[in-house]
Amino acid sequence: MQATTILPGTVVPIEFLGMENYENFDRLSMATPILPGTVVPEVLHGKENYENWSACIKNYLLAQDLWDIIETSMEPPKPEDDDREVKFKAWRKKNAATLHAIQISCGMNILPEIKGISSAKILWDKLAKAYEHPAQEGRVNLRLPAADENFRIRDNMNRTAGFSEYAELYEAVRKGDWDVASVFITQHPDSVRAKITHLGQTALHVAIIARSDEIAKPLVEEKMSKEDLEIRDNEGLTALAVAIICGFDLLTVDLMIRKNPDLLTVGNNRGGLDIPIVLALRHGQKELARFLFDVTPYEELTPEKGPHGATVVTQAIQSATYDLAEVLISHCPRLAFSLDTDNVSPLSLFVGLISLSGVEFHRTSSWKRIKLISSPRADIFGYYLDNRDQKKQEAAGITIRFAGPLDQHSNEIESIQRQFRRLLFAMLDSIEISAMNEYQIGIESGVAQAIFSAVRAGVVGFVTLIAQGEQRELLYWVRDGKGRNVLMSAVQHRHAEIFGMIYGLRETKARLLSSRDNVGNNILHVAGTLTEVSPLDHITGAALKMQSEVQWFKGVENLCNPLYRNEKNYAGLTPKQVFMQSHKKLIEEGERWMRETASSCTVVGTLIMTIMFAAAFTIPGGNNQDTGLPIFLNRKLFDIFIIADSLSLFSSSVSVLMFLGILTSRYEAEYFLNSLPTKMIIGLFTLFFSIGTMMIAFSSAILIMYCGESWIVIPLIVLASVPISLYVFMHFGLLVDMIVSTYGAGTFDRKMKSGVELSCIYK
Template sequence: MEADELEMVILNKAISENDLCGAKAVIDRHPKVLDVDFGASRGETPLHIAAKFGHVAIVHELMKLVGPEYLEIWDYYGYTPLATTATHTGSIPIATCMIDKNSGALTIPAQWPWLIPVTLAFFGGHNELGRYLYSVTPLQVFKPENGSFVGPEFLRTCLRNGEFDIALHLLQRCTELLFAVDEDGNSTIANIALSLPHSLHKSQLPFLKRWAYHYIKIPSTPTTGHFCVDIQQEGEDKSAGQGIGLRRWVVSSIYNLSGMKEIYKMKLQRTQADEILNLVCQNLMLLNVQKRNMIRIALNCAAQQDNAEFVLRVTKANPELISLVTSVYLNYPIFVITVVEYRKAAVFSLFLCFQFKIMAAATAAKMIAAKETGNNLLHLAALLAPASYLNCISGAALQMQRELQWFKAVESVVDPGYRLDQNKKGLIPLEYFKKNHKKLRAEGEKWMKETASSCSVVGTLIVTIMFAAALTVPGGNNQDSGYPIFMKEKLFKVFLISDALSLFSSATSVLTFLGILTSRYAEEDFLYLLPTKLIIGLSTLFLSIATMMISFSATIMIMLQYNLSRLWFTLPVTLLAGVPVTLFVLLQFPLLVKVFSSTYGPSIFKKKVEEWP
């Protein structure tokens, strides 16, 4: 092995092991190792190696020995040292050192012309470094001049990573990016439609957290009137090693201590997303053909994500855009077809709010679909929903109920003649629904019967037990009168009432479940009839279990009330009697709530525009 190659191996080992003294010794002996193809097949320089391992001291030492042009060298994979830092370690001190040496490295792309270091940092999940690099990257590099993809690709990465404040900050400074396209040909508005739904809608939170979410206030910056982190100041603080600003640190600490950090983050993202959508709405006037086409695609993207707020606010900002969701466009999925076929309830609710538009949309859908299958909009509602949608609903019976709710909702808004239209298979929508849901109906029947069988066994046991308890009352009967000995005791009255309630409710439960077992299981029965029977059966079964435990506890207390030495035994037994009730609540009560909510709770289809946030 030649001496130079040996020295390079030694230097490589020293850098990887963070041996600053060893690395300096090799460089002092052979300064030319800084100029050669150090990594052989990978084309890496010593600076690339040090940046990859994140060794700050070695990077600082190398910066003293090389010129600014050294930071413009690509390795075999097309990465500069700064791009390597952004991709692998996300070290802010290393990035700061490199930028101080050559700020031009911020604009040198890696691999592809649109992957500059700041984009690579966010793409690799190094958000802290990304925020700092954004604060020092020139605005000019993001502008969509000469067909550059840098700005749109950077915005798409920020939106996907949830860095909405940075996306908002850049869009406020460069609004022309809204209609710029990324490398895949998607406009920024389309990427916004795809990325904002999770921020525009609250998650299903417990009551207290929902209350906290409502009352948390997000401050606005006094300079712009909009919420946006002072990126520049934040970047300077981080580059100086001082962490985030004092105000943000205090707020963050408060919400960490009170367990509200996630709620605050949700509200923060909601506020930022709302500002981005406001910015979109402010730039929807005087649109040319190209921009209108971008808006149409963005609306379709919003429909795919069930982002109703995007659709509502965009069409309110420019009512002429409503025609984009009801017109026929070749080679693109019709808006209303996407909504119905993929079960996007929130967006479909907008059609219920504006029924004068659903007819035009239904006609357009019929024109497109009839070319191949002869299906109208109601036929599309009769198709089986995607598995990803059905898997979010518990139980095949509730899935069947949800499918019927969708079919009835579409049926209520289309022209009555659509109900009798035949497709190319000669099936009207209802027949088509039965054919497509045959397997799901069978699975729903099986699920209902298994649930009813299991619960009816429990109900039958309770009926037997409580009937026997009514005949053999605690303490027995008076031999002369035949009346129970403890007839005048208050606890005995509690026993009688709870025993009677348990007996009657369990008998009702058994009969109800028997009715479920003997039902005909037609498709329309899953809408109200079968769920109602299940609600009655589960409710009465729960009542019978609870009253049975009350009856048992009352019996124990009657038997021990005159024996003071055994009163200590009463409380533990009474508490243990609550265990079956608790288990039932934990295991079965959620099912009862889901069935009741799905059948008689708020509809998944909103009726008024005012209900939207």
Template sequence: MGATTSTLENDIESSVRKLFENNIYEEGVSLPISSAAAFNREYTTSTHAPEDICLTIVDSPPDHHIQHMDIDYNYNSEYLTVDSPQIQHNNTNNDNYNYPEYLTRDATTGIQHNSDNNDIYISSEQLKNTDLADAVQINNIYAYDSEDNGDQKDLVKKYQVLYKAALKGDWDRAKRIFKVDPSALTASITVGNETALHIAAASGHSMFVENLVTLMPSDALELKNCDGETTLHFVAAAGLIRAAKAMVTKNPNLTQMRDNNEWVPLVTAAYSANSSNERSKEMVKYLCSVTRDEEPSPYYGVSGGTLICISIASNLYDVALYLVQRFPNLATEKSEDGYCALEAMAERPSAFPSGNERTLWQQFLYSFRSAKQIHDEELMQKHALALVKCICRQISLKSSTEIFKFFTESDTLELATRFGAVEIVVECVQTFPDLMCIRMKTNMTVLEEAIKYRREKIFNLICEMNADKKMASFIYDENNTILHWVAKLANPRSLNSVSGSALQMQRELQWFKYFIQEVEKITLQRHRQKKNDEGKTGRDLFTEEHKELLEKAEKWMKDTANSCMLVATLITTVVFAAAFTVPGGNNSDNSSNDSGNPIFLNTTSFAVFAIADASALFSSITAVLMFFSILSSRYSEDDFLYSLPKRLIIGYANLFFSIATMIVAFGAALSIVLQARWTWIPVPIALFACLPVTLFALLQLPLFVTLVRSTYGPSIFRREDQRMKWSY
């Protein structure tokens, strides 16, 4: 037995020395033990199964703080596995476990047994060449006897090796623990009362979960953590479909079990799902097929409302459509937050075609997307629109009183107008046309909301229904007419959708001018100059509300004009001087008729140079004049509607043209000088010349295009065939 102890002693010595010499002190390092057979024989026949061995570095007497490494003994292999370092006090009273006889009876000079706390010491003489302290203590920390470990923290410590195995998906290691300690199958191994099955499921180890499910009794699968979640909740969140099927097959009741939030696994799966993740979508669809409609049903009441709203929030419109078709009551059920399905859809305008308008640049980038991405997006929009139609169809089956009550008590129309979900407003109005005139929770009509948030499409919809004629004559609170509502500053969310203070001011003027020109035609004569309770007309209120925005617009316009005029002035100076210092020089032969003429006058490159230089000069001068006229403007409100934007457009166009032609002139001049020696020189010059022109276009073209569209483009209040399009 002494020889065995010596072998063990030498193995630990060499292995730990190797750890510290290589600066390795981490999880998962294996130490070979050549006497593993003796360990197996002693441990497997012992009354108390072994705990993991702890190597503890001690630099002072045993009653001081010590640092130890957890060592997990693998029963079917010749290794001890070193886990992470921890700090532990050495004066605890451990239970008197039966250590292998050769460790307590036949200890050599290098090994000592502390009978007070059943600790085993290995002399530092054995490890004198390492960076260890005075001694290494072998401590018993993985107790399989749970009778003396009632405290949860002790249980967590007890099962930390199992916890790490579940966290890493190490089934072989976990299986050996379960073989020695079957109670570990259902034991709580964290302070949150999670079992090994919970941990493996949360970590996404499907095979580990499937193997563990086969070992556990069916009722053990119903064990919950402190949040009331079963393992199926974890599996649903992780999208482990095979594991979910194995669990449901073994215990079908798992699909009906609720956590502390009253969520069944189906709701958890929907909450964790992503429309771009096929695995998570398949998990939701699978749980939809196996979750039963039985009391208490997850498809009715608050549970049903939460389910449908979470499905919509996760962009699972096809799943939500299936649920509403199967359970029509979900069309009007409220979630735990008080939301219904239509309200959830109203907050997602990007799910509809009207919410996916793109700029020219965005449209260009969109054309490079894969066919699958484009198809998936179009399919999602079709599902979203079909869902809205299905919900409205179910609402239309109610009585007029119930419909009116539903829309007055919900925020559907207000949210749809705020976020610009035109399709929802269309479908709701189609269901009940009088919705245009009802007052919502905000005490505002749809028309007022559309004006407040500057939703042109919804405003056009109201006009197409001729509802504007009726509502334009309304007298609102504080004697405000519809013109007073238009005169108020737009919501910041709507303002920020337009770039630049000047363009924001232009958009505000377009709204107000349209009402002056169009809406006044249908209002009563006495309402056109009507004053509110503060004695202000619509125009007076507009000036007051937009005073700060006007100042910002003036500053933005001046700063932009100053910067551009500086660049245009530099270009004018450069190209003007270039006209008198022609490339190649002039003919100095006084006897020749060509005396004083440019030497390369008859070449094509010189003609390009001359035309480009002249074009750059004239266009840059024009740009300077335009920007100067902007700086000298009076900056009245009406100037921002057409006058100033038109000058800025002309200045931008000429500045861009002057930059391009100046680069062409430079390239032509360089070709004239160098082409005699290098005939290929025009090619790289032309390529490099494209770089600054392209950069300027990419950086400034979006603003230029926006200016042109907002100034010269079609009206934002255009109507298609003067009729409302009811189908999409």
């Protein structure tokens, strides 16, 4: 954190606070910067100090050679030709510098009234008319409305106190001169608790920011009371909070806590939500965090005391200090599913950590950075549960793998793995269904949050651990914000393995399948709904995405009661109608994708068919003039040429016919399931086959004509193969994807079967 006291004469006289002062900040921050230093001793607040202010600002402008902008009455040069353009730029620069100097020397009560003035001379004259002659009639009124008068008075007092009365103390503290600071505080006892900067900082705040330990320690020990240490700056931070954020000396932090132990539970910033240990974890101060963890009372971190305990756990997880989280959860298990200040439960955050393909751990400076990589099948963390047979171990087994150079740090990594595993099972063991009330397993609860996070992210292993333990009942009690159960959520997020695993639990199947959400959707309505959360990005092409959606809808439809197919939701729509409405755009995209692919492949197939047909009548070597038979008829290479040419011709013909069939097909949702993909698979396969046999025919023809001339044959064959190989390489992946999605292990039925088999282990 960098806390900077803005002095009159710096580049911008105000700090950026948000939309309320954006216009003033934006205008001043774009002005020409003034040289560092103080423009005037104090800013202009009104008629009471205008005379002194104007004299000081005039001297400053004279010293900076800017007074002629105010003194002259000539109009600015107009940029009409090259010479005048140079003069105009020079005038504009000096005008901006003068304008900026005046603006940053005006108080916050005046700045809103003058922010729209772009001429320094006009601004100067306007201020003179407003404040130079108070009794003058017709002057421009720049005073604040009566409602804002109190703010003007407070602002004036704050600035005067901060830069005149306490200026000596501020400079002494900033420079680390305790002798001067001590004498000043002795003469002015109240100064030790006074706010001496525009940011509302006390002398102790300033000393900590300046990293002046020789000032901070005696201030705490000798000059400040217990209550003085609780004073906050304008950002809501106590001096202890600032020390933690800055990573200040641990001894000084300990000194402040010993003098006022209540500081450990005083909230800071963000509406007073962050207690000191949370600040330490949030800002990566692990050494301070461990110290604060030891001295913070556990009873102050219980859910009854607020979200601080859960926040400590979530921040400990995010900073990879799992041991702190584990200790805290062991003292208060309910923290695992309590909500922190961001309304996130530790268990939910941990599930999110698991779901990532790579989670970075930022360790101390002596460590290198490592990454936590979860298993591709998400069978969580390679930790075999105790008292399970080998089959169960393989099903619920979990593997933590680390990427990067690990030889030198194997002990540290093993320690992190152990902490990671222990924390997971400590949080799972904390869930006791019998002891949980309706709120704790309700829509907004941390338990529901964690389970639905796992379902959304496809973390099969976590859901498996819930299903195989005493927490299984949670799977049919919890609901999300839309009133959907875990089975509906698995369908919504298209995780077939999780769906199959939950579906395979007999006691939950009937109850979950018959459920409806808040708008009357049954599980088949959910299967027919395409939303932004539906994970389709990993699927190639709109047609394959549409095929996957049809597979899901048909798969869930086959498992449901047939009556569900005609049930209507509160909008009066059946599942089929919901499917067609939500997939209308995807059907159009799938049709366009199919037609474009078929058109491009048809061109290639037609070209091959034409070449191969002509090659059959223009054979290599020609024909015998007497018999009409091919000259190389008796050579084996000639037989290979004829066979390859014929196969290429026939396969390219089939390919073209298949692609023409695609171009003339109907594009309804059901056709994307098998009909269109099958035609595309046949067309692509025969096209690639025709390309391969064409290359064989070409190679055999070259070998026939240049027999024994390998130095010619080999380069020709290689060069001819390059463009063909590139085309196959670019499109072969599409063929594989279509075969896998249509007939392979990527289908809904295969994945669901895997989930059902997993659930059978725990019956």
